Amino acid sequence: MGKQTVSRLALLGGRPVFGKSHRWPQWPAATRADERRLLAVVRSGQWGIGCPAIREFAERFARSLRARYVLPVATGTAALDLAVKAIGIGPGDEVIVPAYTFVATATCVLQMEAVPVFADIDPLTFNISPASVARLVTRRTRAIIPVHFGGNPCDMAALGKIARGRGVTIIEDAAHAHGMVYRGRAAGAIGDVGCFSFQSSKNMASGEGGALVTNHRRLFDLVQCFHSFGRLPRRGWYDHAALAWNYRMTGLQAALLLGQLERLEAQTRRRLANGRFLDVALAQLPGLTPQRLGEDHPRTRRAWHLYMLRYDAAYVGVGRDLFVQALRAEGVPASCGYPRPLQENAMFRERRFWHRQFLGDGPRRRGEPDFAAMETPVAKAYCAQAIWLPQQCLLASRTEMRGIFNAFAKVVENAGALRDWAAKRPSESGP
Ligand SMILES: *Cc1c(COP(=O)(O)O)cnc(C)c1O
Secondary structure, eight states: OOHHHHHHHHHHOSSOSSOTTOOOOOSSOOOHHHHHHHHHHHHHSOOSTTOHHHHHHHHHHHHHHTOSEEEEESOHHHHHHHHHHHHTOOTTOEEEEESSSOTHHHHHHHHTTOEEEEEOBOTTTOSBOHHHHHHHOOTTEEEEOOBOGGGOOOOHHHHHHHHTTTTOEEEEEOTTOTTOEETTEETTSSSSEEEEEOOTTSSSOSSSOEEEEESOHHHHHHHHHHTBTTOOTTSOTTOOOSOOOBOBOOHHHHHHHHHHHHHHHHHHHHHHHHHHHHHHHHTTSTTEEEOOOSOOOTTOBOOOSEEEEEEOHHHHSSOHHHHHHHHHHTTOOOBOOOSSOGGGSHHHHTTOOOSTTOOOSSSOOTTOOOGGGOOOHHHHHHHTTEEEEEGGGGGSOHHHHHHHHHHHHHHHHHHHHHHHHHHHHHHHOOO
16 A cells, blocks of 8 residues: 555545444434323323323332432423532532533532532543542531433442531432442432433433432422422412422423333443443553443443543544544544533633622632632543543444444554654655
8 A cells, every 4th residue: 555545544534434324323212102192291281280291200210210209300400409409508518529520510509609619530430539529528518419420330439438427418410320320229319319311412311301319308398399489388379488499390391201211221221232342342442441330349330321431642643632533524423522620611710600709800809719729630631531422322233333443443543544654754755
């Protein structure tokens, strides 16, 4: 093969592994039965309060988690907001959250004028690091919000040990963890309270949606009150016992979720099998390290909301962003994930909050949190090295998994050819 051909292949990638006509499994997707259920709700005229589908979903979801109480809500954000509010977190309190997460994990804390304290992540599991949490606990710590990132179970035993005896509550952000099991307990039902999201991309989807899970009766009473304008059971419709908003789920969302829940187990198993296949296959390639399961336990099972890798450019020869671009050219819907640790966003760095105690802009005043000082080097390094594949890829066939491996292998190889070509170029210039 002439060097001209090698460089052209390397630069252009040749024929993509997945051509233009290739379709990854559609997500979200609904069956005929889902359509019938949705239509039944539409025709019933009970689209919101009182819709039997909402209660039915809450009961079935609770049973699947083996949890006492489930409150269906409008979004995952609503579930987190309610959890923090019901626990009674307020000004001066601190809540420890991972630096590698979606913004809602931290904004629920700010909402109550409390301070999110950002913990670093583990370099292999990409989950909140218990060692980092232990260093950040103070007298003011009221809660920890572990996120089972990508559906990978956090080290709940270590976090529980830190929390126990200190009056620290554990709120699970289970937005990635539908179907995840940790030592025999379902995600969302391990900590004191769990929060799910059913936003379109999540492993159970209803457009928007969320659920709060708990085994504590008093907490459940509070979130019920707070999710519907501060109403109390058996009191008047226009009696408002507490400052609260409307976070209710509609019957249309619940109708869709009944089918999503029915299919979750089979889909989780398929993602597991395909995820394990990719783990073994991709680990053979230089510079690629798949997210590691936090704990290998007979009764622990990850859920895989994202298929995640660490990419080490030094072993491959091209930068991460270019590598991801090349994967996309091969028809693999890869992405780079979060550009920076959460606390490095302007919202935090410049304290752009409305609260009087954190006015932002200009020098930090006494008592204001110093987010710039919350350094999380592992999360920061991972932001520059992450590759994500969306969960619906893992619902595809084994042949398509081999295709994903082939695409990675091809880009690694092309990157090597490109590197060799670039290294030789000065001496080989000319016609
Ligand atoms: C999606 C997500 C949320 C928020 O859920 P919404 O339903 O979009 O409000 C919270 N935390 C994490 C980790 C998420 O990925």
